[in-house]
Amino acid sequence: MTATLPEPIRLAVDCMGGDHGPSVTLPACRAFLEKHPGAELLLVGQPEALTAAAAWPRCRIVAASEVVTMDDPVEVALRRKRNSSMRVAIQQLKADRDGNAPLAHACVSAGNTGALMAVARYLLKTLDGIDRPAIATVMPNQRGRFTTVLDLGANVDCTAEHLLQFALMGSALVAAVEGNEEPSVGLLNIGEEAIKGSETIKQAGEMLRAAGAAGQLNFFGNVEGNDIFKGTTDIVVCDGFVGNVMLKTSEGLATMIGAFIKEEFGRNVFTKLAAVLALPVLKAFKHRVDHRRFNGAALLGLRGLVFKSHGSADAFAFEMALARAYDAARNRLLDRVHDRIVATLQAKVGDAGDNATTVAQAA
Incomplete structure (x- = not known):
């Protein structure tokens, strides 16, 4: 197993991003620091908005004069707001012009998803062998x-090769954060049979099976939407359009079920009494489906660790995103993704060489 990074682990935090800005990010950072004595934070934003954190231990304020709003077009974030808190936070993951090491091991932002992906990809670039970054997060089962599950919205149109890359990156993520060195991978489809799905999905299935046979990943086969919540596989791979629709549908369903339960228990005095008796069960249920616990999606495939928090996250949810980024950095997620991609590329080169030798011998 790849050794963990020595402490301290330093995170760059876009404190101005999201729907709430410092009113949420600063309390979250304070709570995170209390629970992670081996962490340090670079708090990026407008200094006057971050004065409350000026004297915090293991913190340093990094000034940024602009803010990328939730409705800013990507072009504005990329070309006009060059000193935004989002951009400055991501820049902490890059070595400087003198070749000095990056100041941060990972970056966390609750800002505009499209802008975050675009700025991160522009500044950090993708790893060799990765065509497109992907957004990955966890869901309870x-x-x-x-x-x-990945991708959750970074790539609407994907090729079979992209889906293979997502599987490799997702495997590295689970191995790093959860300690599962051989996580199972499922390909999201409309049925378990290999003959089902679009041509892209069929081709992706063939490539994933070949990668599994070569020992590059642990491919289970096709899975359906309900398998995500059954826990049939550790990882589910899909294109960003399907993944984003699935994620938003799931969040909406969980909210609706919670509202239905509250409504039914509040109908009359008898149901309210039943609610009091069922309170321990209801609290346990709420905890298990609380989407805030799973906040923090990784932008995989970049030359730096970037984590996206929900824009509407409260302090608890943003703290969870910080913790997820910390764990990923500490367990060298970036190195693990790189190693898996390199191994796959080398295997392809080897296969190409074997095929060339076979053709030459036949001639």
Whole structure:
């Protein structure tokens, strides 16, 4: 297993991003620091908005004069707001012009997703062998664990090669954060049979099976939407259009079920009494489906660790995103993704060489 990074682990935090800005990010940072004595934070934003954190231990304020709003077009974030808190936070992941090491091991922002992906990709670039970054997050399953799903919206149109890359990156993520060195991978489809799905999905299935046979990943096969919550596989791979629709549908369903339960228990005095008796069960249920616990999506495939928090996250949810970024950095997620991609590329080169030798011998 790859050794963990020595402490301190330093995170760059876009304190101005999201729907709430410092009113949420600063309390979250304070709570995170109390629970992670091996962490340091670079608090990026307008200094006058961050004065409350000026004397905090293991913190340093990094000034940024602009803010990328939730409705700013990507072009504005990329070309006009060059000193935004989002951009400055991501820049902390880059070595400086003199070749000095990056100041931060990972970056966390609750800002505009499209802008964050665009700025991160522009500044950091993608790893060799990765065509497109992907957004990955975890969802609760019936086995009491989590299912990692990607892509969740970074790439609407994907090729079979992209889906293979997502599987490799997702495997590295689960290995790093959860300690599962051989996580199972499922390809999201409309049925389990290999003959089902679009041509892209069929081709992706063939490539994933070949990668599994070569020992590059642990491919389970096709899975359906309900398998995400059953916990059939550790990882589920899909294109960003399907993934984003699935994620938003799931969040909406969880909210609706919670509202229905509250409504039914509040109908009359008898149901309210039943609610009091069922309170321990209701609290346990709420905890298990609380989406805030799973906040913090990784932007995989970049030459730096960037984590996206929900824009509407409260302090608890943003703290969870910080913790997820900390764990990923501490367990060298970036190195693990790189190693898996390199191994796959080398295997392809080897296969190409074997095929060339076979053709030459036949001639």
